[in-house]
Amino acid sequence: MALLETLNLSKSFGGLQAIDNVSLRVDENSVHGLIGPNGSGKSTFFNLLTGVYQPDIGSHISFNNIDITNKPAHYIASQGLARTFQLLRLYGELSVLENVLVGYHPHTKYGPLAPLIMGAEVRRQDKLVKEEMMDLLEFIGLAEHAEIPAAELSGGQRRLLALGRAIAMKPKMLLLDEPGAGLSPVNVDNLMATILTLKERYNLTIVVVEHILKVVMATCDTISVLDHGQKISEGSPTFVKNDPAVVEAYLGREMADEDIRAAMNS
Amino acid sequence: MIILSKLTDIFEYLAKRHRLLPWLLAYVLLLPLPFVLAGLFNEYLIDLVNRICLFILLAVGLNIVKGFCGQVTVGHIGLYAIGAVTSAVLSLEPGGFGGALGFGWPVWLAIPTAVMVTAFAGLIIGLPSVRLQGAYLALATLGLGESVRIFIAVTPALGSSTGLMMIPSPSVGSFTLDSFTSYYYIVMTAALFGIYFSFSILRSATGRAFQAIREDTTAAAVNGINVIKYKLLAFVFSAVYAGLAGALFAHMPPGYLHHNNFTVIEMVTLLLMVVLGGIGNVWGGVIGAIVVAIAYDQTKDLVFYFMDRPIVIQPLVFGLSMVLLVMFMPRGIGGWIEDFQRNRRFIRRSEERLSGSTRNT
Numbered sequence A: 001m002a003l004l005e006t007l008n009l010s011k012s013f014g015g016l017q018a019i020d021n022v023s024l025r026v027d028e029n030s031v032h033g034l035i036g037p038n039g040s041g042k043s044t045f046f047n048l049l050t051g052v053y054q055p056d057i058g059s060h061i062s063f064n065n066i067d068i069t070n071k072p073a074h075y076i077a078s079q080g081l082a083r084t085f086q087l088l089r090l091y092g093e094l095s096v097l098e099n100v101l102v103g104y105h106p107h108t109k110y111g112p113l114a115p116l117i118m119g120a121e122v123r124r125q126d127k128l129v130k131e132e133m134m135d136l137l138e139f140i141g142l143a144e145h146a147e148i149p150a151a152e153l154s155g156g157q158r159r160l161l162a163l164g165r166a167i168a169m170k171p172k173m174l175l176l177d178e179p180g181a182g183l184s185p186v187n188v189d190n191l192m193a194t195i196l197t198l199k200e201r202y203n204l205t206i207v208v209v210e211h212i213l214k215v216v217m218a219t220c221d222t223i224s225v226l227d228h229g230q231k232i233s234e235g236s237p238t239f240v241k242n243d244p245a246v247v248e249a250y251l252g253r254e255m256a257d258e259d260i261r262a263a264m265n266s
Numbered sequence B: 001m002i003i004l005s006k007l008t009d010i011f012e013y014l015a016k017r018h019r020l021l022p023w024l025l026a027y028v029l030l031l032p033l034p035f036v037l038a039g040l041f042n043e044y045l046i047d048l049v050n051r052i053c054l055f056i057l058l059a060v061g062l063n064i065v066k067g068f069c070g071q072v073t074v075g076h077i078g079l080y081a082i083g084a085v086t087s088a089v090l091s092l093e094p095g096g097f098g099g100a101l102g103f104g105w106p107v108w109l110a111i112p113t114a115v116m117v118t119a120f121a122g123l124i125i126g127l128p129s130v131r132l133q134g135a136y137l138a139l140a141t142l143g144l145g146e147s148v149r150i151f152i153a154v155t156p157a158l159g160s161s162t163g164l165m166m167i168p169s170p171s172v173g174s175f176t177l178d179s180f181t182s183y184y185y186i187v188m189t190a191a192l193f194g195i196y197f198s199f200s201i202l203r204s205a206t207g208r209a210f211q212a213i214r215e216d217t218t219a220a221a222v223n224g225i226n227v228i229k230y231k232l233l234a235f236v237f238s239a240v241y242a243g244l245a246g247a248l249f250a251h252m253p254p255g256y257l258h259h260n261n262f263t264v265i266e267m268v269t270l271l272l273m274v275v276l277g278g279i280g281n282v283w284g285g286v287i288g289a290i291v292v293a294i295a296y297d298q299t300k301d302l303v304f305y306f307m308d309r310p311i312v313i314q315p316l317v318f319g320l321s322m323v324l325l326v327m328f329m330p331r332g333i334g335g336w337i338e339d340f341q342r343n344r345r346f347i348r349r350s351e352e353r354l355s356g357s358t359r360n361t
């Protein structure tokens, strides 16, 4: 069953067609890869799904059988669609624990005025939630840094926190935008392993953008390929890597990336 | 430093026994202050302390919208004016001086009504924040705030150039709170509650939503925070503080207010408090309010003669200090407080680790 479905999704920035008529389905409980050369529209696609950008007229997005086209970002989030950002966008001055607590926000059981009138109940709730979030931090290995401002974490820890903050939203689906960017290949492998355990533990459906194709090929059930905002190929990893259109898209740009060559040939 | 550390120790110890104990202690310690001041110095200082309490309310409130939520607003003093004039007009007897409006309400009814009116005005001053940011938002709020003052200045019903006079004092039973000392207990209690509530907000999901918006608005929206709702809520919270401060100002002896109390220079003074205090830090804001209010009071009548012409230099001094502060002390006093707290945490963790390892051996 499709958890997420887009129909004729388009987005142009002035004259630039960043996403061009993309129709795509993501099945429940799958790991779906989204690949494509730099600037092909992967991040824009995520921004459209999560309400950060408004799509062009004629586009449709449905999630969990609810029409989320043109809905505000916080509403989409509350329906169980979470994401990470390519540039992380952590709350730098807030502590690691506070970052995941913000992720938990849609599930807060008291209203915004409650802290003023029912202090005791608010404190009781907060204590429970903090314990739950500490468990999560424990699981991703950041518990001992809970009190540190997010800005002071190392690069790898920041990537984990971005993941933790999204998981704290208890989503049904998680969109990951280049979760391993900037990490060494070994660390990317570790990160992907963590992501797969998180998927099992929290029963997630995952869409992942990753430019190291080897990683995508190894972990994804289905892969969609974008080029110039268009979906040029889709299918199993074996199908996609042998699809001439994909090879053309990557090699046609003379991208001298060893990773890509290696992935194509393996 | 050591004294500060000991003091923090005491407060933390008390807080462990009961959350409200430190607040209670602070309250008890503040009770005899007017008598100490009157005994050692003079009555005038009590008036100064009262005004400091109002500035603390203003600064702590402004800190919610600007510090916690990151929305630049320069219209806060306009909200203060709305609170003051509303409460004054509601409580004045009908048919007062110079065509001033009056409804003759009891003071204790006028004050909460004024606070509610100001909260609504805060919502309106906050509306530009839905679309504007940074300097544009500052300009829009400045325009709204200043137009409130001008409206008061040109409307005889609201005092215009003569101001509103003989605004009644509140009373408890048959006792009228019309002296500096008796009024001190109202404003001090209000200021302390204001600080306390500010912490309650900061440490709840509501406060975290404000801060997330400040740190990264897009990420906050994607985390499920209704950005517009929370921005406006921050404006309303801060307006409640400003409205209360304004209303209490109106009924403070001598019960007189004038539109000159709400000028841009007052706004700069208020911003100076928050910036000196360190944006987003509650205690920093309180200390900033105290320091700046005293400095303001001391330099108020400072006149400098140039070719026999008097020049009031206070506005220049305050404007300049603002620029210097932003340039050389961007984190303000709050920055020191945070460093201090972090050092303490670090020391405590190291101690725990040490004692832990000795236990193991």
Ligand SMILES: Nc1ncnc2c1ncn2[C@@H]1O[C@H](COP(=O)(O)OP(=O)(O)O)[C@@H](O)[C@H]1O
Residues within 6 Å of the ligand: A013, A016, A018, A036, A037, A038, A039, A040, A041, A042, A043, A044, A045
């Ligand atoms: N906010 C924006 N305004 C204008 N152009 C944009 C904006 N966001 C993305 N683009 C353009 O859309 C295209 C796709 O970008 P992006 O989605 O970031 O690609 P990818 O993530 O696949 O590398 C690029 O040409 C980029 O410059």
Ligand SMILES: [Mg+2]
Residues within 6 Å of the ligand: A042, A043, A044, A086
């Ligand atoms: Mg991208």
